Amino acid sequence: MKISIFWHRRDLRFQDNAGLAAALQSGHPVLPLFIYDQTILEKLPRDDARLTFIFDHVERLADETHEAGGGFVARFGKVPEVFTQLLEDYDVAAIYTNEDYEPYATERDTAVAKLAEKAGAEFKAFKDQVIFAKDEILTKNGKPSKVFGAYSKAWQARVKPEDFKPRPSQRLFKKENLATLKAGDKKRPTLKDLGFERHEQLTPPARLPDADVVKHYDKTRDFPADNKGTTHRSVHLRFGTISIRQIMQQAQELNNKLLNEMIWRDFFMMLLWHYPNTSYEAYDPKMRHLPYRDDPEQYQAWTEGRTGYPLVDAGMRQLNQSGYMHNRARIAAAGFLVKQLFMDWKIGEHYFSEKLIDYDMSNNIGNWQWMAGTGAVAAPWFRIYSPESQLKQYDPDYKYVKQWVPEFGTDDYPAPIVDHKFGRDRALDLIRKGRK
Numbered sequence: 197m198k199i200s201i202f203w204h205r206r207d208l209r210f211q212d213n214a215g216l217a218a219a220l221q222s223g224h225p226v227l228p229l230f231i232y233d234q235t236i237l238e239k240l241p242r243d244d245a246r247l248t249f250i251f252d253h254v255e256r257l258a259d260e261t262h263e264a265g266g267g268f269v270a271r272f273g274k275v276p277e278v279f280t281q282l283l284e285d286y287d288v289a290a291i292y293t294n295e296d297y298e299p300y301a302t303e304r305d306t307a308v309a310k311l312a313e314k315a316g317a318e319f320k321a322f323k324d325q326v327i328f329a330k331d332e333i334l335t336k337n338g339k340p341s342k343v344f345g346a347y348s349k350a351w352q353a354r355v356k357p358e359d360f361k362p363r364p365s366q367r368l369f370k371k372e373n374l375a376t377l378k379a380g381d382k383k384r385p386t387l388k389d390l391g392f393e394r395h396e397q398l399t400p401p402a403r404l405p406d407a408d409v410v411k412h413y414d415k416t417r418d419f420p421a422d423n424k425g426t427t428h429r430s431v432h433l434r435f436g437t438i439s440i441r442q443i444m445q446q447a448q449e450l451n452n453k454l455l456n457e458m459i460w461r462d463f464f465m466m467l468l469w470h471y472p473n474t475s476y477e478a479y480d481p482k483m484r485h486l487p488y489r490d491d492p493e494q495y496q497a498w499t500e501g502r503t504g505y506p507l508v509d510a511g512m513r514q515l516n517q518s519g520y521m522h523n524r525a526r527i528a529a530a531g532f533l534v535k536q537l538f539m540d541w542k543i544g545e546h547y548f549s550e551k552l553i554d555y556d557m558s559n560n561i562g563n564w565q566w567m568a569g570t571g572a573v574a575a576p577w578f579r580i581y582s583p584e585s586q587l588k589q590y591d592p593d594y595k596y597v598k599q600w601v602p603e604f605g606t607d608d609y610p611a612p613i614v615d616h617k618f619g620r621d622r623a624l625d626l627i628r629k630g631r632k
């Protein structure tokens with residue numbers, strides 16, 4: 197019997213899933229699939245916390261499929277090889293999935309679409325992880341917007357209730373719409389089979405944030421000591437364990453500031469899709485040859501949270517210990533590396549990419565380039581935040597600092613590794629000289 201495959205990637209949920217809903221209406225029984233992609237996995241440390249997160253959610257999906265009376269496939273390997281085998285093992289009418297806008301994913305999906313075509317199957321990808329993608333919001337001249345304010349305004353003018361309407365995947369997820377497994381797929385790879393160790397990090401539950409948190413968000417979001425000041429849903433938005441439509445609808449109803457922050461997500465994904473080269477170079481060609489400094493000792497101090505700047509250090513230690521960092525601290529830590537230390541934003545971006553449980557290429561690159569003044573949208577290169585005034589403003593009682601830097605205020609806490617004014621003047625001078 198012909199089947200449809202639904203390939204999960206950044207959408208580890210059955211509820212309100214656009215591609216899955218389409219697959220379940222395809223007229224063929226659906227086989228949900230997850231591939232542990234060898235190309236991605238081989239670059240990760242063996243105790244990567246994200247892999248444990250993904251693994252647990254894949255296992256949950258597999259259990260839920262089993263309970264509904266169907267089979268769930270999880271395989272490990274290089275994606276084209278896995279699909280070549282699947283297309284031999286099953287009689288596949290179509291592969292359904294949700295769009296992924298990162299450069300590697302775009303190439304990978306083109307290769308899978310070609311394999312499907314060769315095997316006489318269709319390849320169908322749906323928009324699911326953003327409200328507006330690709331070319332849906334352009335300037336009057338038909339170009340991708342580089343001004344976030346204008347993009348956000350156009351986004352908000354365009355959005356309609358249908359854009360938030362849940363897709364009926366959960367309702368259709370029942371035995372008569374699901375396929376059964378071939379014997380070889382009954383066993384799924386364990387973390388050990390994949391070559392990884394368990395590393396659990398505390399993550400919030402995969403449900404919408406409390407209405408109270410959302411209602412007060414605009415007043416509380418900047419204070420890192422306030423654990424309820426932001427939604428903490430970034431990991432779920434990254435892996436699609438909650439629906440972007442539902443969380444954005446909640447924000448639209450309760451707090452426009454939060455909606456606007458989430459529109460940044462659509463914006464950065466749109467930019468990365470248009471400019472995949474920004475994953476490895478400055479968007480602004482004038483800023484591609486800056487004479488960045490190389491100082492392994494200072495870099496090490498930054499990674500370990502020993503710079504002598506409390507907000508930077510608290511942020512880096514929160515990152516190292518929990519896989520998460522408050523946005524204010526991300527701003528302070530990133531700003532310090534690219535300006536006061538004048539090091540290449542790419543090394544900071546890379547460090548965050550290894551540690552953040554919510555690491556999202558488009559958000560991380562977009563924000564790092566913003567901080568470095570090299571991006572499509574960017575803080576003016578001559579604006580340099582002072583980590584000390586940020587501390588006074590956002591953690592005046594040192595609550596956040598004391599939580600992560602217990603030796604703060606004692607002789608064990610290091611003196612600043614660079615004087616702010618000296619670092620700032622040096623950065624301004626080097627940017628002036630290096631800008632083309």
Ligand SMILES: Cc1cc2nc3c(=O)[nH]c(=O)nc-3n(C[C@H](O)[C@H](O)[C@H](O)COP(=O)(O)OP(=O)(O)OC[C@H]3O[C@@H](n4cnc5c(N)ncnc54)[C@H](O)[C@@H]3O)c2cc1C
Nearest residue numbers: 426427428429430457458460523526530555556559560563
């Ligand atoms: C240098 C730097 C690197 C960053 N790297 C990442 C990253 O890899 N992954 C990531 O998801 N966010 C990143 N951010 C954005 C932001 O810091 C996090 O999204 C936020 O701290 C996550 O916590 P939250 O879910 O409580 O956010 P909330 O404040 O509750 O916001 C809700 C959601 O809106 C989105 N959002 C909020 N702020 C931003 C923003 N500035 N840019 C894009 N989306 C935003 C996120 O999806 C977030 O989960 C980075 C910011 C900086 C300054």
